[in-house]
Amino acid sequence: MKTTNHNEYLIQHLLRRAGFGYNQMDLDFFQNLGYGPSVDYLLYPDPHNDNDLNDILSKENFDFTNIENVKRWWLMKMAFTKNPLQEKITLFWHGHFATSNAKVNQTPLMYFQNQTFRNKGLSHFKDLLQAMLYDPAMIRWLDNQENNVGKPNENFSREVMELFTLGIGHYTEEDVKQGARAFTGYHSRGFNFYFDKNQHDYGEKIYLEQTGKFNGNDIVKILANQPQCANFIAYKLCKFFASDKPSNSLVNDLALTYKKNNGNITTMLYTLFNHDEFKSPVCYRNKIKSPVEYAIGTIKTLEKKKITSDLPKYLASMGQDLFYPPSVKGWDGGTAWIASDTLLARYNFANQIIQNKMDNLENDYILPTILIKKYNLNTSNDLISYFSELFIDNDMNPDIHQSFCNYLNDNDNNNDIINFTSWDDLKLDAKLRGIIHLFLTSPMYNIA
Amino acid sequence: MKISRRNILKAGLGLSVALLDSTQLLNVLAKPQANKTKNVLLVIQLLGGNDGLNTIIPYGDGKYYDLRPRIGIRQNEVIQINNQIGFHPSLEKFAKLYQDKQLAIIQGVGYPNPNLSHFRSLEIWQTAYPNSIASTGWLGRYIDETASDDNLFPGINLDLALPKSLSANKIIVPSIANFPDFKFNVDSHFQNDEQSQIQAFKSIYKNFRTKNSDLNLIKHTGIGALESTFKIPDMVANYKILTTYPNNEFANKLKYIACLIANNCESSIYNLSLSGFDTHANQAYQQANLLKNLSDSLYAFHQDLEAHKVSDNVMTLIFSEFGRRPSQNDGQGTDHGTSQPVLIIGSKIKGNLYGQYPSLSSLDSGNLKHDLDFRSIYATILDKWLNADSQAVLGRNYEILPFV
Numbered sequence: 124m125k126t127t128n129h130n131e132y133l134i135q136h137l138l139r140r141a142g143f144g145y146n147q148m149d150l151d152f153f154q155n156l157g158y159g160p161s162v163d164y165l166l167y168p169d170p171h172n173d174n175d176l177n178d179i180l181s182k183e184n185f186d187f188t189n190i191e192n193v194k195r196w197w198l199m200k201m202a203f204t205k206n207p208l209q210e211k212i213t214l215f216w217h218g219h220f221a222t223s224n225a226k227v228n229q230t231p232l233m234y235f236q237n238q239t240f241r242n243k244g245l246s247h248f249k250d251l252l253q254a255m256l257y258d259p260a261m262i263r264w265l266d267n268q269e270n271n272v273g274k275p276n277e278n279f280s281r282e283v284m285e286l287f288t289l290g291i292g293h294y295t296e297e298d299v300k301q302g303a304r305a306f307t308g309y310h311s312r313g314f315n316f317y318f319d320k321n322q323h324d325y326g327e328k329i330y331l332e333q334t335g336k337f338n339g340n341d342i343v344k345i346l347a348n349q350p351q352c353a354n355f356i357a358y359k360l361c362k363f364f365a366s367d368k369p370s371n372s373l374v375n376d377l378a379l380t381y382k383k384n385n386g387n388i389t390t391m392l393y394t395l396f397n398h399d400e401f402k403s404p405v406c407y408r409n410k411i412k413s414p415v416e417y418a419i420g421t422i423k424t425l426e427k428k429k430i431t432s433d434l435p436k437y438l439a440s441m442g443q444d445l446f447y448p449p450s451v452k453g454w455d456g457g458t459a460w461i462a463s464d465t466l467l468a469r470y471n472f473a474n475q476i477i478q479n480k481m482d483n484l485e486n487d488y489i490l491p492t493i494l495i496k497k498y499n500l501n502t503s504n505d506l507i508s509y510f511s512e513l514f515i516d517n518d519m520n521p522d523i524h525q526s527f528c529n530y531l532n533d534n535d536n537n538n539d540i541i542n543f544t545s546w547d548d549l550k551l552d553a554k555l556r557g558i559i560h561l562f563l564t565s566p567m568y569n570i571a
Numbered sequence: 572m573k574i575s576r577r578n579i580l581k582a583g584l585g586l587s588v589a590l591l592d593s594t595q596l597l598n599v600l601a602k603p604q605a606n607k608t609k610n611v612l613l614v615i616q617l618l619g620g621n622d623g624l625n626t627i628i629p630y631g632d633g634k635y636y637d638l639r640p641r642i643g644i645r646q647n648e649v650i651q652i653n654n655q656i657g658f659h660p661s662l663e664k665f666a667k668l669y670q671d672k673q674l675a676i677i678q679g680v681g682y683p684n685p686n687l688s689h690f691r692s693l694e695i696w697q698t699a700y701p702n703s704i705a706s707t708g709w710l711g712r713y714i715d716e717t718a719s720d721d722n723l724f725p726g727i728n729l730d731l732a733l734p735k736s737l738s739a740n741k742i743i744v745p746s747i748a749n750f751p752d753f754k755f756n757v758d759s760h761f762q763n764d765e766q767s768q769i770q771a772f773k774s775i776y777k778n779f780r781t782k783n784s785d786l787n788l789i790k791h792t793g794i795g796a797l798e799s800t801f802k803i804p805d806m807v808a809n810y811k812i813l814t815t816y817p818n819n820e821f822a823n824k825l826k827y828i829a830c831l832i833a834n835n836c837e838s839s840i841y842n843l844s845l846s847g848f849d850t851h852a853n854q855a856y857q858q859a860n861l862l863k864n865l866s867d868s869l870y871a872f873h874q875d876l877e878a879h880k881v882s883d884n885v886m887t888l889i890f891s892e893f894g895r896r897p898s899q900n901d902g903q904g905t906d907h908g909t910s911q912p913v914l915i916i917g918s919k920i921k922g923n924l925y926g927q928y929p930s931l932s933s934l935d936s937g938n939l940k941h942d943l944d945f946r947s948i949y950a951t952i953l954d955k956w957l958n959a960d961s962q963a964v965l966g967r968n969y970e971i972l973p974f975v
Contacts, residue, residue: 291691520778
């Protein structure tokens with residue numbers, strides 16, 4: 124049973140999907156803008172918005188040859204950027220063109236690829252696909268370094284069709300072989316792309332029923348112009364931003380936008396976020412949060428100011444180790460996020476975030492006495508309502524409300540509305556942190 | 572009067588005893604005993620597509636060296652099985668198991684119209700349905716058929732994500748990739764609030780209702796995870812490892828599996844993967860290391876089980892989503908291929924060679940033809956090892972092989 128009218132929470136919905144959640148300040152800002160202008164604001168990131176963040180980042184002196192540093196750098200951007208969609212689309216492409224440092228083993232290359240996703244992620248798909256053909260991390264990841272005339276290596280050629288543009292069933296094994304020939308000689312040297320003209324196969328190829336002396340750029344154009352490529356990218360965007368099981372009509376509308384606008388990603392997302400279905404209960408609170416959404420969302424809502432160095436490890440145990448996707452297919456998402464140990468990792472991250480705030484009382488949002496005074500929360504009902512609104516758009520049935528009450532009043536049913544002034548500070552502290560932990564571990568909070 | 576073990580447990584043993592005559596009582600008491608020694612299957616997935624030709628090597632066939640001038644394993648390095656084939660030099664421990672008749676090599680395994688996508692081919696192996704997209708896995712269907720819904724550990728997956736092989740309709744198979752961290756932490760500053768929090772957590776999950784089956788999965792997985800955390804520490808505490816394992820993550824997880832088996836965990840299925848077999852380039856070094864780890868770790872596991880006198884009840888199945896192309900590429904690697912040898916380990920299996928080695932002279936678009944359908948192996952394991960009904964799980968009958 125849903126007690127929530129979703130129309131009241133569309134800004135929250137948008138910020139969870141197009142970004143990584145919100146705190147009260149974000150909500151005030153975007154609610155003031157209104158839904159449509161908020162979509163525009165998110166779709167056209169202004170670099171000046173992040174001047175303050177860039178100052179903070181530069182003071183951190185990140186070492187971009189160290190993968191743990193690069194992870195924390197990116198997580199800080201996700202948590203504190205004023206252009207959240209730019210980071211969200213970067214995460215999308217990282218999962219789409221899934222490249223793992225486990226094999227690349229060159230942190231700077233992973234960092235450069237990540238910047239490419241950020242800089243080109245909202246442009247035309249063809250440009251991004253071409254950038255991947257020239258991307259040294261990708262070249263090493265899919266062995267195009269070893270792809271030479273005469274004895275082609277099929278790895279990149281296969282995955283570019285199966286996973287990046289068309290999907291299985293829309294090409295033949297012969298296309299894989301012919302494509303591999305066209306990609307011969309696309310190598311890297313050091314941190315740069317290098318076209319080894321002596322290793323390129325200049326002969327004629329028959330590829331997806333077209334014939335010509337194709338090179339890699341020609342193949343990129345052929346692929347990006349396939350109607351199936353529009354469908355495939357539309358489906359992947361819908362699955363990531365809208366619904367774990369997107370409807371055909373939503374996917375078709377996005378595919379049409381792709382075809383009409385030469386694969387412009389910004390325009391596709393404009394169609395998506397303004398789509399009636401996106402704003403309806405079909406999508407609203409009907410998708411499983413990814414670990415990054417879960418963790419960064421929590422950090423934002425609780426107004427944490429720092430990203431601790433253990434966050435990447437928590438994310439890895441939740442099943443999303445950034446820069447180390449499980450395979451070239453990326454993260455499956457949806458129900459694949461849900462397993463006993465990955466859920467426990469979420470719960471234990473939530474517990475850690477509640478605890479370590481107590482050890483560092485400075486600027487502590489959940490310092491109980493401050494919180495209770497600031498929001499005038501005097502009874503258990505006040506407290507439950509406040510957090511229910513903050514964390515889960517009030518999406519909770521009366522029985523669950525009662526479960527929270529029972530926790531606060533230690534199952535004393537005659538005492539449903541506790542007045543906190545009667546509690547000592549220690550008990551108040553314990554129960555307050557406890558109830559936040561219970562909200563963060565609840566099934567409702569795992570829904571985006 | 573039909574009495575199931577479950578009803579007895581529900582009724583409470585004291586009450587039940589009073590209601591039963593002596594024969595029934597014997598049956599009831601015998602049941603947990605039978606359970607205790609039921610057979611276990613460990614599935615090892617070699618992810619990426621293991622090169623079968625360089626695992627069980629056809630060193631007696633000159634064509635092998637024509638196809639692989641740079642990455643072929645030299646004849647004097649091969650551990651000979653007969654005058655035609657032999658083990659990769661990294662598989663010394665497997666060769667030993669083979670000599671002891673505790674390792675079966677099933678040659679030329681595949682399926683019709685092979686798919687060369689990692690993901691689709693793995694899915695085909697995991698679901699056992701090559702011609703359609705199935706929502707459940709073969710082991711998931713086995714578990715649906717056999718496990719009771721109050722069993723917290725019908726199977727255990729040790730990979731970070733649940734493989735499709737263990738997707739079931741009725742039952743959720745738990746995943747435990749990290750045993751030391753498999754616990755539900757509450758704020759250490761307020762230990763005396765722990766029970767209230769756990770109780771509240773359960774109550775919230777119980778009261779959560781949704782029509783969306785995906786979101787419902789959160790409910791059931793979450794509550795199962797919490798309950799499991801109360802059991803796992805007891806099962807892994809005080810375990811004495813009676814052999815030396817290699818020092819790496821794969822071997823470390825095998826230790827936990829041995830420990831659970833020795834401590835009578837009710838799970839009959841374990842799943843664990845070893846990744847890195849997608850050797851499009853510079854294959855020799857990578858595959859040699861992977862195979863050595865595989866063979867040394869599983870040998871240690873086998874020794875450990877023997878020392879705990881539980882090895883008779885454990886079978887290990889080793890497969891990959893596909894083999895690799897017979898002809899090497901220019902990067903001293905191999906591209907995606909088709910048929911492969913499947914390996915089975917166990918104290919009580921009939922270690923031997925089964926099936927035909929695929930011909931290197933009669934290729935299909937450069938790839939090996941298969942001799943044996945992988946579902947025959949599954950059917951044999953289901954019928955002969957797990958005492959299940961292979962037809963119910965696989966949808967039809969397959970040839971039963973004599974390795975059990």
